[in-house]
Amino acid sequence: MNETKSMKRSVLIILSFLGVITIQAQDRLFTYTYQSSVLNKGQRELESWNTLRTGREDYYARYDNRTEYEIGLGNNLQTAFYLNLTSKTKTISENSGKALDTENEIGFSNEWKLKLLDPVAHPIGLALYGEVGISSNEYELEGKIIMDKKIGNLTIAANGVYEQEFAPGYLNNELKWQNEKKLEAYLAFAYSLSPKFNLTLENAYKNVFAESELTNSALFSGLGFSYVQDKFWVNFTAMPQLTSFKGESTNNLNLNEYEKIQIRLLFSFML
Numbered sequence: 001m002n003e004t005k006s007m008k009r010s011v012l013i014i015l016s017f018l019g020v021i022t023i024q025a026q027d028r029l030f031t032y033t034y035q036s037s038v039l040n041k042g043q044r045e046l047e048s049w050n051t052l053r054t055g056r057e058d059y060y061a062r063y064d065n066r067t068e069y070e071i072g073l074g075n076n077l078q079t080a081f082y083l084n085l086t087s088k089t090k091t092i093s094e095n096s097g098k099a100l101d102t103e104n105e106i107g108f109s110n111e112w113k114l115k116l117l118d119p120v121a122h123p124i125g126l127a128l129y130g131e132v133g134i135s136s137n138e139y140e141l142e143g144k145i146i147m148d149k150k151i152g153n154l155t156i157a158a159n160g161v162y163e164q165e166f167a168p169g170y171l172n173n174e175l176k177w178q179n180e181k182k183l184e185a186y187l188a189f190a191y192s193l194s195p196k197f198n199l200t201l202e203n204a205y206k207n208v209f210a211e212s213e214l215t216n217s218a219l220f221s222g223l224g225f226s227y228v229q230d231k232f233w234v235n236f237t238a239m240p241q242l243t244s245f246k247g248e249s250t251n252n253l254n255l256n257e258y259e260k261i262q263i264r265l266l267f268s269f270m271l
Contacts, residue, residue: 029129029226031237031261031264032202033188035148036125038115041216044271046070055260057250058091059100062259076116082109082181084135107135119148125268139166155198159186175208181209190226198226202237208257216257238263 006018012199028035039045057218063086070080084107092101111131115145125148126163133140141164148157163182168175191200208216240261245256253260 001096002079016162022171028157028266029198030157030188030200030202031224031235031266032204032239033186034127034129034144034146034155034159035155036079036115036117036127036146038076038113039070041072041074043072044070045268046271047266047268049264049266051262051264053259053262055075056090056255058098060088060090060157060259062086062088065217067181070135075177076114078113080111080113082111084133103136105137107138109133109140113146119150124149137167139162153192155190155192157186157188157190159184161186179211181212182205183209191198200224200226200235200237202234202239206258214246216244218242218256218258220258221263222262232268234265234267236263236265 012102015176028037043069047068047070049064049068051062051064052210053062053064054060065085067083069082070078070098072078084105086105086107088105089100089102089104091098093099099193109131111129113127113129115125115127117124117126117225125146127146129142129144129146131140133142143162145160146157147159148155150156161182161184163184165180165182167178167180169178172177186202186209188200188202190200192266194196204219204220206216206220207214219242221242222237224235224237224239238261241253241258243252245257247254247257249255
């Protein structure tokens with residue numbers, strides 16, 4: 001009887017260990033929603049984020065690229081450094097007609113992520129996340145609460161996000177700093193069809209406040225997948241805007257602050 005109990009205990013320990021290894025080999029299954037896992041001390045990862053946002057009343061396309069270098073520091077802590085590149089092409093009015101205008105931006109970000117609870121060893125995974133972003137026309141501070149849980153083949157993750165943006169501008173020839181707040185909530189599901197392939201569903205509820213007043217609000221939802229192969233993984237999501245609750249411009253969609261659809265592709269290499 002004792003041998004049977006000992007054998008069961010050993011099997012559970014091995015399964016838990018394998019679960020931790022799987023999570024740390026790929027620290028995220030989603031493209032918009034974060035999970036609580038962090039890299040082990042000394043582990044390094046290079047990620048490429050590619051996001052296309054398109055669909056407004058006139059022509060509009062925005063491409064964002066973030067190149068991330070991620071480092072595990074130990075004690076359930078990791079940090080990352082980003083090079084952020086953005087290109088926007090949109091319709092503008094010019095000489096009583098319409099034309100296309102393209103803007104390019106470059107910025108830098110630094111993130112810190114602390115895992116408090118492990119989704120395998122504890123009833124729920126829990127982590128805290130902070131990020132600072134700097135560019136020539138905007139400064140950002142962002143905080144996240146991250147929760148996740150794996151139940152059989154199903155992984156569930158939820159994020160609460162607060163972001164503060166500061167942007168310079170002129171009013172009556174006087175420099176003023178515009179203050180904008182964002183509150184966002186994410187809920188994501190991944191179903192494992194095999195150890196290497198997951199189908200995903202992500203949902204995002206986004207809100208923008210200016211001078212403490214809600215100015216824009218919309219709901220997004222989209223399908224995607226996650227694939228892992230040795231030290232490489234790739235995640236993809238197509239996330240259309242479903243409806244707007246504030247700032248509607250056409251067909252119950254907010255096409256001033258947001259777009260009809262966002263498409264994001266992430267891929268990563270473990271160094």
